[in-house]
Amino acid sequence: MVIDNTFEEVKAQVEKVGKYLDIDPGLIEVLKRPSRELTVNFPVKMDDGKIEVFTGYRVQHSLARGPTKGGIRYHPDVGIDEVRALAMLMTWKCAVVNLPYGGAKGGVRIDVKQYSKDELERVTRRFTEEISNVIGPQKDIPAPDMYTNAQTMAWIMDTYSMKKGYSVPDVVTGKPIEVGGSAGRDEATSRGIMYTVEEAAKVKGISPDGARVAIQGYGNVGWHAARLLHDELGCKIVALSDSTGGVMNKQGLDPVKVHEHKMRTGTVMEYPKSVCISNEELLELDCEILVPAALDNVINESNAENIKAQIVAEGANGPTTVSADKVLFEKDILVIPDILANAGGVTVSYFEWVQSRLQFFWSVEEVKEKLKEIMTRSFSRVFSTSQSDDLDMRAAAYVLAMKDVVRAIELRGIFP
Numbered sequence: 001m002v003i004d005n006t007f008e009e010v011k012a013q014v015e016k017v018g019k020y021l022d023i024d025p026g027l028i029e030v031l032k033r034p035s036r037e038l039t040v041n042f043p044v045k046m047d048d049g050k051i052e053v054f055t056g057y058r059v060q061h062s063l064a065r066g067p068t069k070g071g072i073r074y075h076p077d078v079g080i081d082e083v084r085a086l087a088m089l090m091t092w093k094c095a096v097v098n099l100p101y102g103g104a105k106g107g108v109r110i111d112v113k114q115y116s117k118d119e120l121e122r123v124t125r126r127f128t129e130e131i132s133n134v135i136g137p138q139k140d141i142p143a144p145d146m147y148t149n150a151q152t153m154a155w156i157m158d159t160y161s162m163k164k165g166y167s168v169p170d171v172v173t174g175k176p177i178e179v180g181g182s183a184g185r186d187e188a189t190s191r192g193i194m195y196t197v198e199e200a201a202k203v204k205g206i207s208p209d210g211a212r213v214a215i216q217g218y219g220n221v222g223w224h225a226a227r228l229l230h231d232e233l234g235c236k237i238v239a240l241s242d243s244t245g246g247v248m249n250k251q252g253l254d255p256v257k258v259h260e261h262k263m264r265t266g267t268v269m270e271y272p273k274s275v276c277i278s279n280e281e282l283l284e285l286d287c288e289i290l291v292p293a294a295l296d297n298v299i300n301e302s303n304a305e306n307i308k309a310q311i312v313a314e315g316a317n318g319p320t321t322v323s324a325d326k327v328l329f330e331k332d333i334l335v336i337p338d339i340l341a342n343a344g345g346v347t348v349s350y351f352e353w354v355q356s357r358l359q360f361f362w363s364v365e366e367v368k369e370k371l372k373e374i375m376t377r378s379f380s381r382v383f384s385t386s387q388s389d390d391l392d393m394r395a396a397a398y399v400l401a402m403k404d405v406v407r408a409i410e411l412r413g414i415f416p
Contacts, residue, residue: 005081005085006081006082006085006086006296006297006317006318007081007082007084007085007088009085009296009297009318009321009322010085010088010089010318011032011088012322013322013394013395013398014028014031014032014088014398014402015028015032016322016395016398017395017398017399017402018031018402020395020399021399021402021403021406023402023406027406027409030409031062031088031402031405031406034059034060034061034084034087034088035060035061035062035063035102036059036060036134037057037058037059037060037080037084038057038058038059038131038134039055039056039057039080040055040056040057040058040127040130040131041053041054041055041056042054042056042126042127042129042130043126044119044122044123044126045122046115046119047116047118047119054108054109054110054123054126054127055108055109056106056107056108056109056127056130056131057078057080057083057105057106057107057108058072058083058104058105058106058131058134058135058140059080059083059084059087059104059105059106060087060102060103060104060134060140061084061087061088061090061091061102061103061104061105062088062091062102062103062405063102064102064405064408064409064412065091065094065095065100065101065102065404065405065408066100066101066102067101067102067136067137067138067139067140067141068087068090068101068102068103068104068139068140068141069090069094069099069101069102069103069104069140069141069143069173069346069349069350069353070086070087070090070103070104070105070106070140070142070143070145070346071086071105071106071142071143071144071145071146071148071174072105072106072107072108072142072143072144072145072148072152072156073105073106073107073108073145073146073147073148074107074108074110074112074120074146074147074148074152075107075109075110075111075146075147076109076110076111077109078107078108078109079109082107083105083106083107084105085317085318086103086105086317087103087104087105088103089103089317089318089338089339090102090103090104090105090346091103091401091405092339092397092398092401092402092405093338093339093340093342093343093346093401094343094346095400095401095402095404095405096339096340096343096378096381096382096397096400096401097340097343097346097347097374097375097378098374098378098404099346099347099350100350101141101346101350102405104140104142105145106131106142107145108123108127110123112147120152121155124152124155124156124159125155125156125158125159128155128156128159128160129159129163132159132160132163135160135171136160136168136171137168137170137171137353137356137357141170141171141172141173141349141353142156142171142172142173143172143173143174143345143346143349144174149174150174150175150176150181150185151176153172153173153174153175153176153181154175154176154179156171156172157169157171157172157175157179157180160172169356170353170356170357173185173349173350173352173353173356174349174352175352175356180352180355180356181352182348182349182351182352182355182361182362182367183361183362183363183364183367184348184364184367184368184371185348185349185352186220186224187224187228188344188345188347188348188349188367188371189220189221189224189315189342189344189345190220190221190222190223190224190225190227190228190315190344191224191228191344191368191371192341192342192343192344192345192347192371192375193221193225193228193229193291193293193313193315193336193341193342193344194225194228194229194232194233195344195371195372195375195376195379196313196336196340196341196375196376196379197229197233197289197291197311197313197336198233198376199375199376199379199380199383200311200313200334200336200379201288201289201311203334203383204310204311204334206288206289206310206311208229208233208234208235209233209234209235210234210235210236211233211235211236211287211288211289212235212236212238212286212287212288212289213226213229213230213235213236213237213238213287213288213289213290213291214237214238214239214240214248214282214283214285214287214289214290214291214309215237215239215240215241215290215291215293215315216241216246216279216282216283216290216291216292216293216294216298217241217242217291217292217293217294217295217315217316218240218241218242218258218259218262218268218293219242219293219294221293221315221316221342222240222242222291222293222294222315223255223259225291225293225315226240226255226258226259227255227256227259229289229291230254230255235289236252237252237253237254237255238250238252238253238285238287239253239277239282239285239287240253240255240258240268241268241277241279241282241294242262242267242268242269242294243294244267244268244269245267245268245269245276245277245278245279246268246269246276246277246278246279246281246282247268247269247270247271247274247275247276247277248274248275248276248277248282248285249273249274249275253271253274257271258271279294279298280303283298283299283303283306283307284303284306284307284308285308285309286308287308287309288309288310288311289309289310289311289312289313290307290309290311290312290313291312291313291314291315292312292314292315292316292319292320293315293316294316294319295316295319296316296317296318296319297318297319297320297321298316298319298320299312299319299320299321299324299328300320300321300323300324301321301323301324301327303324304323304324304327304328305327305331307328307331307333309333310333310334311333311334311335311336312328312333312334312335312336313336313341314335314336314337314338314341314342315338315341315342316338316342317338317342318338319338320335320337320394325392325394325395326392328392329392334393335392335393335394336379336393337382337393337394337397339394339397339398339401340378340379340382340393340397343375343378344371344375347371347374347375348367348371351367351370351371381400382396382397382400383396385399385400
């Protein structure tokens, strides 16, 4: 049976690894469920004076290792199961890179393209008010996600600060630098992908210089990943795509020029000197490195046998299903799982939170250096575990993450 629900996918991983580690069945059930969930329905007055009601969510998966951390996304299809899944993934992501956080996630069901900036500000401020009792610098720290950005975080910070009566910059991360944001935050997720790809190339015996890369998804993560892999590692970007489709050039694409084309036309399609391909075709291209940085479950049992890349670096959350993982492992394809590959974002968010609390800020060079140290060390831990225990990389990452979270629960005890 194909599982097409990301929440079911992540619960299946917990069940699988929990049994492998012989974790108490009761604790496995604890790990499969969020600690707290909040659903809010709130009215907002539109520019024309009409009132619309929006639905929002904030889910906190685990509080065992510290305050929870996770983004807030705005999308018309946001639902509670999606938010639950992403909150759980954040728990494992923070544990894999050894950050003192549990996982959280939030979202509002809204199509941002249909609303003015003023309307989005009112939606954001009202949503912040609705969830203000469950967020805070030592409780739960939101960050940007799909269709939210630094401006969104500034509105959240300001609204929360107004309730407190003083400025609280550490209530969110991903803020503008002018109000306490961190240098290097915009490209942090993609830079983390680059560092893990560099390490994966070493163990696979691949030279990054000239290695062919296909990237599905050309939003913030995909765009910066293409630029960094091209500029800093010397990779050849042979294919790029967005929601409308993709473009391919076996001789290589200039990621900056493709980005400029997308900004000008709204799509990567019809980029000069390229061939148009579908998102499905991109995944099956002959290349050394594949970066799925768009949707979940795009690599599944229907196409896993056709994946030709030697390295799959998961820029998106949950792009590979459990059944596809097995196929890729048997084909000796090294999958850098999402909870490791795209952990650069939450890592630099942690740096920002620390800087905001201390009111002492680092240079971009310091941020890059600290991020590389954490990402390379984390990759080494996961890869060593996969080799010693004969596990695929995702299972190895879950083994390390779940061990740490379970140990924290055991040390703290089950109250009362």
